[in-house]
Amino acid sequence: MASQPRTLYEKIWEAHVVETRDDGTSLIYVDRHLVHEVTSPQAFEALRLTGRKVRRPELTLAVPDHNLPTTARVDASGRRLPIADAESASQLAALERNAPEFGIRYIDANAREQGIVHVVGPEQGFSLPGTTIVCGDSHTACHGGMGALAFGIGTSEVEHVLATQTLLLKRAKTMEVRVNGELGPGVTAKDLILHIIGTIGAAGGNGHVIEYRGPVFEAMSVEQRLTVCNMSIEGGARAGLIAPDEVTFAYLKGRPLAPKGADWDAALAWWRTLRTDEGAQFDKSVVIDASQVEPTVTWGTSPEDVVAIGGRVPDPASFADPAKRQAAQKSLDYMGLTPGMAMQDIAVENVFIGSCTNSRIEDLRAAATVLKGRTKAPNVRWAIVVPGSGLVKRQAEEEGLDAIFRNAGFEWREPGCSACLGMNPDKVPPGERCASTSNRNFVGRQGPGARTHLLSPAMAAAAAVAGRLADVRELG
Amino acid sequence: MQPVSAIEGRAYPLGASNVDTDVIIPARWLKTITREGLGRGAFETIRSAQGNVFDDPRFAGAPILIAGDNFGCGSSREHAAWALLDMGIKAVIAPSFSDIFSGNAFKNGILAVELPQDQIDRLLEVAATDPVRIDLETQTVTTPFQDRFAFTIDPFRKHCLLEGLDEVGLTLAGAEAIGAFEQGRAQTMPWLGKGTEIAA
Numbered sequence: 001m002a003s004q005p006r007t008l009y010e011k012i013w014e015a016h017v018v019e020t021r022d023d024g025t026s027l028i029y030v031d032r033h034l035v036h037e038v039t040s041p042q043a044f045e046a047l048r049l050t051g052r053k054v055r056r057p058e059l060t061l062a063v064p065d066h067n068l069p070t071t072a073r074v075d076a077s078g079r080r081l082p083i084a085d086a087e088s089a090s091q092l093a094a095l096e097r098n099a100p101e102f103g104i105r106y107i108d109a110n111a112r113e114q115g116i117v118h119v120v121g122p123e124q125g126f127s128l129p130g131t132t133i134v135c136g137d138s139h140t141a142c143h144g145g146m147g148a149l150a151f152g153i154g155t156s157e158v159e160h161v162l163a164t165q166t167l168l169l170k171r172a173k174t175m176e177v178r179v180n181g182e183l184g185p186g187v188t189a190k191d192l193i194l195h196i197i198g199t200i201g202a203a204g205g206n207g208h209v210i211e212y213r214g215p216v217f218e219a220m221s222v223e224q225r226l227t228v229c230n231m232s233i234e235g236g237a238r239a240g241l242i243a244p245d246e247v248t249f250a251y252l253k254g255r256p257l258a259p260k261g262a263d264w265d266a267a268l269a270w271w272r273t274l275r276t277d278e279g280a281q282f283d284k285s286v287v288i289d290a291s292q293v294e295p296t297v298t299w300g301t302s303p304e305d306v307v308a309i310g311g312r313v314p315d316p317a318s319f320a321d322p323a324k325r326q327a328a329q330k331s332l333d334y335m336g337l338t339p340g341m342a343m344q345d346i347a348v349e350n351v352f353i354g355s356c357t358n359s360r361i362e363d364l365r366a367a368a369t370v371l372k373g374r375t376k377a378p379n380v381r382w383a384i385v386v387p388g389s390g391l392v393k394r395q396a397e398e399e400g401l402d403a404i405f406r407n408a409g410f411e412w413r414e415p416g417c418s419a420c421l422g423m424n425p426d427k428v429p430p431g432e433r434c435a436s437t438s439n440r441n442f443v444g445r446q447g448p449g450a451r452t453h454l455l456s457p458a459m460a461a462a463a464a465v466a467g468r469l470a471d472v473r474e475l476g
Numbered sequence: 477m478q479p480v481s482a483i484e485g486r487a488y489p490l491g492a493s494n495v496d497t498d499v500i501i502p503a504r505w506l507k508t509i510t511r512e513g514l515g516r517g518a519f520e521t522i523r524s525a526q527g528n529v530f531d532d533p534r535f536a537g538a539p540i541l542i543a544g545d546n547f548g549c550g551s552s553r554e555h556a557a558w559a560l561l562d563m564g565i566k567a568v569i570a571p572s573f574s575d576i577f578s579g580n581a582f583k584n585g586i587l588a589v590e591l592p593q594d595q596i597d598r599l600l601e602v603a604a605t606d607p608v609r610i611d612l613e614t615q616t617v618t619t620p621f622q623d624r625f626a627f628t629i630d631p632f633r634k635h636c637l638l639e640g641l642d643e644v645g646l647t648l649a650g651a652e653a654i655g656a657f658e659q660g661r662a663q664t665m666p667w668l669g670k671g672t673e674i675a676a
C-alpha cells in the first residue's frame with residue numbers, strides 16, 4: 001500500500017489524534033506534561049473547585065524554576081532558607097502542595113534534579129521522540145530537539161490537560177528551514193537560530209510548526225538541537241522539530257525516565273520511522289547557507305533584530321517598511337544605541353549565562369573554555385552563571401568549571417530561570433546592558449529598563465572578558 | 477462547573493459603557509495563585525469613590541450586574557471573569573460584550589445576556605428597588621412588574637450552561653474515546669503510558 005509521503009510533524013500529529021471534529025479541530029492526546037509554579041496554580045484550583053482528578057498523574061512532572069531565587073537555598077546546617085518575596089514564596093508553596101495532592105511527581109526545590117523545566121524534561125528522559133509534550137510556558141518548543149511535538153499552553157489548557165490528558169487543537173501548517181553546508185569555527189547553534197530568526201522574522205513562523213533539516217542539524221548534539229528548537233517561538237512558530245536519530249537515542253539511553261528493556265527496543269523501532277518522507281510537501285520552505293552564519297548578536301528589542309558581531313547598529317532609515325523603521329527607532333532609543341555604531345564598541349555591565357536556551361553542560365563548557373585563565377573586565381559589574389539543573393551544576397563542578405567561572409569573576413548560582421525574566425531577584429538594573437544567553441530581548445524582560453543583547457555562551461564569555469560585545473574568534 | 481438555569485436576585489445597576497478589564501480587575505491583582513479572592517480587587521477604582529453601587533447595602537451580594545455597551549473590553553485576562561464570580565456575580569446584562577470577555581465568561585459559567593438599550597434602561601430602573609430574574613431555559617429576563625424581555629444565546633453555549641459543561645467537562649463527556657485511545661496505546665506503545673512511573 002503506497003501511502004502519501006508525510007512530514008515528521010504529520011506523523012506525530014496523526015499518531016495522537018483521539019478524534020477529529022466536524023469543525024476541523026482534533027482532540028490530541030498529550031503524552032508528557034511539564035508543570036512549573038507560575039502558570040499552574042489556577043489550573044489546580046479549578047480541579048479542586050470542580051472536584052476533578054488528574055486523569056494520568058504519571059504523565060505530568062512538576063518542578064519549580066521561574067520564581068526560585070538562585071542564591072543558596074539551604075543554610076550551613078542544611079536548613080531550608082525562606083524565600084523573601086511573599087508572592088513568589090506562595091506560588092512555590094502552592095506547587096509543593098498541589099503536586100502531591102493530585103498525585104503528580106514533584107521535584108523539590110532542593111533536589112539535585114531540580115532545574116528549568118525544559119532542561120529537566122530531556123535530562124530525565126521524560127521528553128521522548130515522537131511524543132506530544134506541553135507545558136504552561138512558550139519555550140516548551142525546546143523539546144522539539146528530541147524529535148517531540150512540543151508547545152506552550154495557557155492556564156485553562158493546563159487544566160484541560162490535567163483533567164483529560166488531551167487538548168483540542170487545529171492542525172498547524174508546516175515550514176521547513178533547511179540549512180545547507182557547515183557552520184564555521186566559533187559559530188554555534190545559538191548563532192544559527194538567531195540568524196534564522198533574523199532571516200524569517202519574529203512572525204515568520206506564525207501558524208506553522210518548523211522542521212529544521214539538513215546536515216548541520218544532523219551533526220549537532222542533542223543539547224545544540226534543544227537550543228535551536230527552544231527559540232522557534234521567537235520566530236513565531238509554536239513548535240520546532242528536529243528528526244530524532246542515533247544521536248538522540250544515544251543521549252536518551254539509560255536516562256531515569258527513558259524506556260527500559262523490551263520497551264526500549266520497541267520504542268527504538270518506532271523512533272527510527274520518525275522522519276519526513278522523501279517527497280513530503282511543506283507549506284513553506286526557507287533555505288539557509290551555513291557558511292554565511294557569523295557569531296550573531298541582537299541590537300534591538302525583538303529577537304529578529306540580529307546582526308553579525310562584525311557588523312554595525314543599523315540605521316532605522318535603512319528599513320523600507322515604515323512600521324519597521326519606527327520600531328527600529330524605538331528599539332534604539334530603548335537600547336541607548338546610535339545608528340552606525342560598531343557592535344563591538346558596545347560596552348556591557350552585566351553578563352548572564354543561563355536560561356533554558358543555554359544552560360546545559362555543553363554551554364557551560366563552551367563558556368568556560370573561553371574564560372579559562374582569564375577574568376572579566378573591570379567595567380563588568382555583574383556576571384553570573386546559572387546552571388540549568390542541579391545535575392548540570394554537579395557535572396560542571398566535577399569538571400572544575402565552577403572554579404574557572406569563579407576565577408574569572410563570575411558568580412556560580414543555584415539552578416533556575418534567573419535573569420532570563422524579571423520575576424525572581426536576579427534582575428538587570430534599569431539602563432544597564434546585559435550580554436545574555438537567554439532567548440528574549442523584549443523591553444523590560446530582564447528587569448524594568450534593562451537592555452539585553454542575546455548571544456551564545458562562548459560570545460557571552462568573550463563579552464565578559466572584553467567588557468564589551470566581542471568576537472570570540474578574535475580572542476584566540 | 478455548576479449547571480446554570482435561572483438566576484434571580486438584586487442587580488447592581490452600574491449602567492456604564494465600555495467597562496474594560498482593567499476596571500473589572502486592575503493588573504496589580506494578577507499575581508495571585510487562585511481564582512478566588514479576586515473579588516477584593518474587583519472594580520477597585522469605582523469602589524474608591526463615595527456612593528458607588530458596589531458598596532451600596534441595597535445591592536450587597538447581588539448575583540446580577542447591569543451595564544452599558546461593550547462590557548469587558550480590553551485585555552484577555554480570565555481574571556476578569558474570576559473576579560466577578562468571586563464577588564458573587566453570576567450574570568451580566570448589557571447591550572453588548574467584548575468577544576474575549578464573553579468567551580471567558582462562558583468558560584466560567586457566567587451568563588452574558590444581551591438586551592437592547594431601552595430594555596436595559598427599564599431594568600436599571602427596576603433594579604434600584606426590586607429583584608430581576610433571568611431564565612436561561614426560556615431565554616427571558618423578567619421583573620416583578622410584568623416586564624418580560626427575550627434574549628438570544630448561542631444554542632451550543634446554552635446547552636453547555638444548562639448541563640454545567642465547561643470545556644473540560646465537554647471533553648470528559650466524550651472520555652470513552654480517550655480511554656479507547658489509551659487502551660490502544662497500551663498495546664502498541666506501552667512505554668508511553670509509564671511516564672514518571674519508570675523510576676519508581
Ligand code: SF4
Pocket residue numbers: 065066116117118137139355356357416417420421438439
Ligand atoms: S529560562 Fe526563561 S525562557 Fe526558559 S522557561 Fe525560564 S523564564 Fe522561560
